[in-house]
Amino acid sequence: MRTLSEGDILFILLAVRWTLLLSLIAFLGGAVGGLAVALARTGEIRALRLLARGYITVFQGTPLLMQLFLAFFVPSIFGINVDPWTAAALGLSLHASAFLGEIWRGSIETVPHGQTEAATALGLRYWPRMALVVVPQAVRIAIPPTIGFLVQLIKATSLASIIGFVELTRAAQIINNATFRPFTLFGLVALVYFVICWPLSAYSRRIERKLTLASR
Amino acid sequence: MTYEFEFGEVFAYWPELAAGAAHTLVLSTLAMAIGMVVAVLGALAKTSGPVWLRWIIDAYIELIRNTPFLIQIFLIFFGLPSIGLRLSPDAAALTALVVNVGAYGIEIIRAGIESIDGGQIEAGRSLGMKPLQIFRYVVLKPAIQAIYPALTSQFILLMLNSSVCSAIAASELTAAAGDIQSRNFRSFEVYLVVTGIYFALSVVLWSAFAGIEQAFLRKPSRR
Numbered sequence: 001m002r003t004l005s006e007g008d009i010l011f012i013l014l015a016v017r018w019t020l021l022l023s024l025i026a027f028l029g030g031a032v033g034g035l036a037v038a039l040a041r042t043g044e045i046r047a048l049r050l051l052a053r054g055y056i057t058v059f060q061g062t063p064l065l066m067q068l069f070l071a072f073f074v075p076s077i078f079g080i081n082v083d084p085w086t087a088a089a090l091g092l093s094l095h096a097s098a099f100l101g102e103i104w105r106g107s108i109e110t111v112p113h114g115q116t117e118a119a120t121a122l123g124l125r126y127w128p129r130m131a132l133v134v135v136p137q138a139v140r141i142a143i144p145p146t147i148g149f150l151v152q153l154i155k156a157t158s159l160a161s162i163i164g165f166v167e168l169t170r171a172a173q174i175i176n177n178a179t180f181r182p183f184t185l186f187g188l189v190a191l192v193y194f195v196i197c198w199p200l201s202a203y204s205r206r207i208e209r210k211l212t213l214a215s216r
Numbered sequence: 217m218t219y220e221f222e223f224g225e226v227f228a229y230w231p232e233l234a235a236g237a238a239h240t241l242v243l244s245t246l247a248m249a250i251g252m253v254v255a256v257l258g259a260l261a262k263t264s265g266p267v268w269l270r271w272i273i274d275a276y277i278e279l280i281r282n283t284p285f286l287i288q289i290f291l292i293f294f295g296l297p298s299i300g301l302r303l304s305p306d307a308a309a310l311t312a313l314v315v316n317v318g319a320y321g322i323e324i325i326r327a328g329i330e331s332i333d334g335g336q337i338e339a340g341r342s343l344g345m346k347p348l349q350i351f352r353y354v355v356l357k358p359a360i361q362a363i364y365p366a367l368t369s370q371f372i373l374l375m376l377n378s379s380v381c382s383a384i385a386a387s388e389l390t391a392a393a394g395d396i397q398s399r400n401f402r403s404f405e406v407y408l409v410v411t412g413i414y415f416a417l418s419v420v421l422w423s424a425f426a427g428i429e430q431a432f433l434r435k436p437s438r439r
Contacts, residue, residue, distance in 0.1 A: 061372075061418035063379035065390060066411040073404040077219040151282065158284035162383055169286060182294035190283045190291065197282035 004179045012185070015171035016192055022167060023154045025089045030096020030153070037101025039130070042108045052101065059098030065159055067091050072163050088160035092153065099149055107142035108134060144211065147204035151197045158193070168192060226405045229396045236392030237413050243306075243388055244375040247313035251374075252367075254314060255321025262322060263329055273322065280319035285380055288312050293384045309378070309386035317374050324370065328363035361433050368425040372418055379414070389413060 040052035059067065071091030075082045082090070111134050119129040161170035172189045176182050226233075262273045280288065292315070293308035303311060332355055340350040382390035389410060397406040 058415065061376075061415045061422075062411050063376040063390070063414055065379045065382070066407060066414060069403075069407040070411060073407060077404055079219075155282075155284040158286045159380065161286070169284065169290075173290075176294070181298075182290065183296075183298045186287055186290045186295055190279075190287045193283045193287065194279065198278060201278070201282055 001180055002178055004175070004181050004184065008175045008179060009188070012168065012171045012175060012188065013192070015166060015168045016196075018165070018167040019154070019157050019169075020196075022085075022088060022092065022157045022160060022165070023150070026092035026096050026153055026157070027150060029089070029093025030100045033093060033097025034100025034104055037097055038104035038108060041101060041105045044126070056098045056102050059095055060102070064091075064095055064156055065162060067095050068159055068163050084160065084163050084165035087163055088157070088165045092156060092160070095156070096149070096153055099152075100146065103145045103149060104138070104142055107138040107145075110141050111137045141211065144204045144208035147200055147207075151200050151204070154197055154200075155193065221405060222402050223405050223409065225400045225402050226396070226409045229400070232392050232396060233389070233410070233413065236387070236389035236410075237417065239387050239392075240375065240378055240389040241417070243310060243313070243381070243386070244371065244378050247310055247317060247378070248371050248374055250310075250314045251317035251321055252325075254318030255325045258318060258322035259325035259329060262326055277319045277322055280316055285312070285316055285377055286383060288316055289381065289384055305381075305384045305386040308384055309381035309388070312381070313374060313378060316377075317370065320370055321367075324363050324366045327366070328359045331362040332359055357433070361435060364425075364429060364433055368421075371425075372421050375417060375421070376414060 037052045037055060040048040041056070043049060068088060068091040071094070072082065072084070072087035075087075115133055115137065116129060119133040124132065157167060158169040160167055161173065164170070166174070168189055172185045176185045179185075258273050258276070261269050265273070289308065289312040292312045293303065293305065296303060296308075336354050336358075337350055340354040345353065378388055379390040381388055382394055385391055393406050393410040397403045400406070
């Protein structure tokens with residue numbers, strides 16, 4: 001056991017970049033996947049609707065930790081060895097696709113059906129109708145819950161430490177194993193997560209309040 | 217694909233898997249029950265307590281909701297002993313889950329309290345009902361109807377989240393999985409089966425909660 005040094009604290013604080021980068025990648029991956037899931041779920045093809053629904057149900061009905069473990073072990077049965085970084089990015093992206101897909105399905109469905117009918121009557125086919133009429137109206141409603149989910153996702157990256165990816169939580173564990181100052185170290189890490197997440201939560205609440213006032 | 221699946225080596229451990237699933241259910245149910253006591257007290261304090269108490273409750277909610285559960289459980293399990301409070305893994309897991317679900321529960325219960333229309337209570341009073349009768353016949357059912365969906369999905373989230381408790385080796389399903397795969401080296405098969413068990417638990421709970429809602433909480437149809 002050794003004493004806690006400034007270098008240790010710096011090591012932990014610098015590991016924030018991996019937490020942020022992983023959150024960003026998972027969010028971007030989740031946004032692409034989530035859009036596909038939301039469109040499939042609200043679309044006209046029955047098979048795609050069922051498939052998207054099944055995807056959402058499976059991801060919402062199993063622990064994220066199991067999803068990360070499987071993201072780590074499934075590629076290896078195809079003979080591909082993935083490192084913890086790839087597994088975490090893949091697992092969190094698939095997880096985020098399901099949750100964002102469900103959030104965005106809800107937002108798309110709040111757009112009155114008359115809008116779709118009007119667009120169809122004007123001769124717009126599926127893609128221009130979604131891109132020009134439905135999605136722009138759905139986005140406004142989608143923003144607060146999407147930011148709310150981003151907070152969930154940032155917190156969820158801490159589970160990547162369990163499959164061995166060195167981000168904020170794992171960095172604190174490593175230093176704690178050498179110095180044994182759990183209260184200080186995990187307290188510090190909690191504070192860092194709070195500083196990242198709290199402004200996002202507060203911002204999401206503020207726009208939500210604005211939207212409720214506007215829709216009265 | 218040349219991988220040979222060996223699910224037999226996983227099912228050989230079925231007593232441990234069953235015990236793990238049972239532990240997960242007991243842990244989640246206990247945490248939810250105690251967490252709801254925390255949530256009701258917190259919601260009452262937040263809606264009708266003194267200002268300083270409301271501040272404390274708000275700080276608690278914000279701190280819990282904006283930090284990862286894994287860090288919360290580490291602080292309770294590894295951090296508390298440094299101030300002289302040493303908990304077993306199971307006790308630490310239960311405490312962490314209660315502290316966590318309490319924060320989410322307060323907002324749900326508060327929404328339930330605020331959903332009750334004051335006019336309904338006045339109507340009950342003017343019909344000569346006593347406070348307990350008003351609570352039993354006027355307030356209770358609509359309040360439960362209002363919070364039931366949020367509470368039940370919170371319970372399922374809690375059950376899934378309890379898998380994180382394996383990080384401190386509390387006895388539950390994920391820890392059982394970790395234990396088994398360290399002996400038979402069939403990580404993929406073990407985690408796939410355990411994921412299936414979690415999914416089955418979710419589906420059973422979803423259906424049970426929907427059934428209860430159908431049987432007892434159906435809203436009268438409006439004409």
